[in-house]
Amino acid sequence: MQEDIEYDVLTIQTPKRARWYTRLWPSCLGHGCSCRKRRGQQRKFPLYLIGYDPIGELQRAASVGDVTSIEQFMNSQEHHVDEHDTKHRTPLHYACAHNHPDVVKYLLSKKACIDVQDDEGCTPLMKATQRDNVECVSILLIAGANPHLMDLSGNTALHHAVSRGNTTIASKLLEYNANIEAKTECGLTPFKLALFEEKYQMAQFLKQNGAIAPLEVESY
Template sequence: RRKFPLYLIGYDPVGKVQRAASVGDLASIERLINCHGYHVNGQYTRRRKSLHYDCAHNHPDVVTLLLSKKASIDVQDDEGCTPLIKATQRGNVECITILLIQGANPHLRDLSGNTALHHAVSRDNTTIASIQCHP
């Protein structure tokens, strides 16, 4: 049976917002956005946005904050991964639930042709697969 890689390679934070997002520092993110003018849809290394980092590192409170600030929910990085795909690859149920409730498109495919549901099924994660089939 084929095993998939962890998919966290390259998700080391590169900027102030990404560093705060990767550790779930909600106060710092709010300050950076509100006081310093950081844009929630700013593009960083490999076309990754702050929402990708939050979903990869499992910080649902930050995901909620960024979505309330109009973060692009279905943005794809250089591998075609959306925040939903990234959260699914990492098994982050709370982030997945928030994204689906907020209207994330579960049918988008990464560059390998896989949707978030494909990633859930390939990892035998029935909880996540059922969430994506019945949000």
């Protein structure tokens, strides 16, 4: 409980950098932007884990990968495949957040809504990306998940992959035509976000895959 309190009151301070993209920082504060890291300091709890403790029995089964129980719930007709909690998080969200590919496949076979968004605008694809769950990401993309959707802060799944520094997932998203120049509400493209979060290997990867680099940062 004490750790939760400390996390909730954590104050973010503007990083003191000379680079051009520091001008974007004030506009990100208070908007849940992916720009949430400063040099030498990280949040104690990843934002993408908050709220993903399941409450309903169907969500609990999805979060632990219990396909058998999910099948029983579906067969009983007492639950719907897109049944959601108060945060609009469906079993597919939970399966992707907790990395259970078999559950993802089963739910999709039952016509689960693949692009459903929770109260933060996150899709199952975004949740899988935030947790570095490559197999879940692949399953969703093959099944037709939309990589262009944005959460409430304007982040696409590619932005989340960049924030995680996961070039494997970023590559998969680009294979399915994710917009490499999509901008968040802060005005950050994936390339600019990579620089802002000091993910220079990711920035180079994006540039090699066609990202437009501003003249100020052509050396990256």
